[in-house]
Amino acid sequence: MTDTADRCAAGLAEVLAEAGHGEPQVSIAGVASAGATRRTLFLEVLLGEQTIPAVAQISSASTLLGASTTVEDEAELVRIAEAAGVPVAQVLGASNHNDLVGGPVVITRRVDGVTIPRHVLRSLQGDAAAGERLTMQCGTALALLHAVDHTVVPASVPVLDPAGPAPAYVQQLSDTLDGLGTSHPALRYGIRWLGENVPSSPETPALLHGDFRNGNLIVSPAGLGAVLDWELAHIGDPMEDLAYLCMRHWRFGSELEAGGFGRIDTLRDAYVAAGGTWRDDAFSWWLTARTTWWGIGLAFQADNFSNGITTSIVHAASGRRVVELEYDLLTLIGSQS
Amino acid sequence: MIDQPSTPELLEAMAATLAETVVPACEGAPQHAARVVANLCRILARECADDGAATAATTEDLQRLLGSPAPLEELVVALDQLLMQGAASTTLDDAAVRSVLMANVERRLDLSKPGYRE
Numbered sequence: 001m002t003d004t005a006d007r008c009a010a011g012l013a014e015v016l017a018e019a020g021h022g023e024p025q026v027s028i029a030g031v032a033s034a035g036a037t038r039r040t041l042f043l044e045v046l047l048g049e050q051t052i053p054a055v056a057q058i059s060s061a062s063t064l065l066g067a068s069t070t071v072e073d074e075a076e077l078v079r080i081a082e083a084a085g086v087p088v089a090q091v092l093g094a095s096n097h098n099d100l101v102g103g104p105v106v107i108t109r110r111v112d113g114v115t116i117p118r119h120v121l122r123s124l125q126g127d128a129a130a131g132e133r134l135t136m137q138c139g140t141a142l143a144l145l146h147a148v149d150h151t152v153v154p155a156s157v158p159v160l161d162p163a164g165p166a167p168a169y170v171q172q173l174s175d176t177l178d179g180l181g182t183s184h185p186a187l188r189y190g191i192r193w194l195g196e197n198v199p200s201s202p203e204t205p206a207l208l209h210g211d212f213r214n215g216n217l218i219v220s221p222a223g224l225g226a227v228l229d230w231e232l233a234h235i236g237d238p239m240e241d242l243a244y245l246c247m248r249h250w251r252f253g254s255e256l257e258a259g260g261f262g263r264i265d266t267l268r269d270a271y272v273a274a275g276g277t278w279r280d281d282a283f284s285w286w287l288t289a290r291t292t293w294w295g296i297g298l299a300f301q302a303d304n305f306s307n308g309i310t311t312s313i314v315h316a317a318s319g320r321r322v323v324e325l326e327y328d329l330l331t332l333i334g335s336q337s
Numbered sequence: 338m339i340d341q342p343s344t345p346e347l348l349e350a351m352a353a354t355l356a357e358t359v360v361p362a363c364e365g366a367p368q369h370a371a372r373v374v375a376n377l378c379r380i381l382a383r384e385c386a387d388d389g390a391a392t393a394a395t396t397e398d399l400q401r402l403l404g405s406p407a408p409l410e411e412l413v414v415a416l417d418q419l420l421m422q423g424a425a426s427t428t429l430d431d432a433a434v435r436s437v438l439m440a441n442v443e444r445r446l447d448l449s450k451p452g453y454r455e
Contacts, residue, residue, distance in 0.1 A: 031365060174421075183417035186438045192420050317373045320380055323445040324453060330439050 011100025019093030053110035073154035113220035135262025137224035139270025146206035160236035186326035243286035295325030348382035391444035
C-alpha cells in the first residue's frame with residue numbers, strides 16, 4: 001500500500017474507533033468507480049477475530065447541487081430510515097472531518113448486489129417479474145421512509161416550506177439558475193411553467209431521500225438490498241421522491257418508467273398499500289420540476305469546469321447533456337398543456 | 338495545403354481508439370473517463386461536420402421571434418430575461434417561444450445524442 005493509502009486506512013480505523021468499534025484494523029481492498037462527488041473504497045475491517053466487509057464513501061470538495069447535510073447527520077438519517085424498515089447499508093461510523101482520510105467520510109457494511117444502473121437493468125433483463133418486484137420494494141421503502149416522524153431528524157436537514165413546497169422549490173430553481181454564468185432559456189421556460197402550474201400541497205410534509213433513483217440502489221437477486229447516498233435528504237412533498245425515480249434520465253434507455261425496471265402503476269400500488277398517499281397532479285409536476293433541477297445540475301457541473309472549480313472531464317461532458325433534460329422538460333410540459 | 342485526415346475523421350478515429358483499445362484495457366474511474374472522452378470525440382466530430390448550421394438556424398429563429406438582428410449570444414440573454422419576467426409581463430406568444438426552444442433543443446440533440454428523440 002502507498003503512504004497515502006496507509007494514512008487513509010489509519011484514518012478510517014480512527015473513525016470506527018470513535019464510533020465505539022474497539023481497536024479495528026482497516027485494509028483497503030479496492031477502489032470502486034469514482035462518482036462525480038464521492039470516492040468509494042471497499043474495505044476489510046478486522047474487529048477482534050471477525051472480518052467485516054465494509055465500504056467508505058469519501059466526499060470531495062465539489063458537492064452535489066443542493067447538498068447541505070453533514071455526513072454525520074446523513075449517517076443519523078440512515079439510522080432513522082433503517083429503524084423505519086427501509087433497506088439501508090448499516091452505518092459503522094461517520095466523520096465530518098478526519099485529517100488522515102482527507103474529507104468527510106461515512107463507513108457502512110458492504111451489501112451484496114449491483115449499483116451501476118446498466119448492470120441493474122441487465123440483471124433484470126428477461127425477468128419482468130423481478131423488475132416488478134423491485135418496483136414494489138421501492139414503493140414500499142418510500143412509503144416507510146415518508147411515514148417517519150420528520151420532527152426527529154437532525155436540524156441540518158433542509159426543509160422546503162411546509163405551507164407550499166412547490167413554490168419554494170420553484171424559487172430555489174430560479175435562484176440556482178440565476179447563479180450560473182450562462183443563460184439557459186429552455187430551463188428558464190421550465191421554471192416559469194412550474195411557477196404557473198403549482199400542484200396541490202401534501203397534507204403533511206415528509207422526510208425525503210432526495211436522490212432515490214436507479215444508481216443509488218443496491219440490487220441483488222432478492223431485489224432491493226439497500227438505498228444509498230442520503231446526502232440530498234430533506235423535508236418536502238413525498239411525491240418528489242416518487243417522481244424522481246421515474247425521470248427518463250434515470251431509465252437509461254429503458255421504456256419502463258419506474259427506474260427503467262418497472263411500471264408507474266406498480267410503484268403507486270405498492271406505495272399506497274404501504275400507507276402512502278399518491279397525488280397524480282403532484283407526481284406530474286414534480287416529474288417536470290426534478291427534470292428541470294437535474295438540467296440545472298448538469299449545467300452547474302459544466303459551469304464549475306468552465307470556472308476552473310473542477311478539472312473533471314465528466315463534469316465538462318455534463319455541459320453536452322443539459323440538452324437531454326431540456327428535451328425531456330419541454331416534452332413533459334407539452335404533454336401537460 | 339489541406340491536411341488529411343479531416344478534423345471529424347480524426348475525432349472519429351480517436352473515439353474508436355478509446356472505445357476499442359483503451360476502455361477494455363482499464364477499469365473503474367479511468368475506464369469511465371475514457372468512455373466519456375470517446376463520446377465527447379463523437380459529439381465534436383458531429384459538431385465539426387455540422388459546420389455551424391444548427392447555430393445559424395437558431396439565430397434566425399430567435400431574430401424572428403424577438404424582432405432583433407442581434408447576434409446569438411445577445412438573443413439568448415434577451416430571451417432568458419423576457420422569460421424571467423413571466424408570461425403576463427411579456428408580449429411573447431407562448432406557443433411560438435416553445436416552438437423555437439424545441440427546435441433549438443432538437444438541433445443540439447441531433448449533435449450530442451442522435452436517436453434520443455426516437
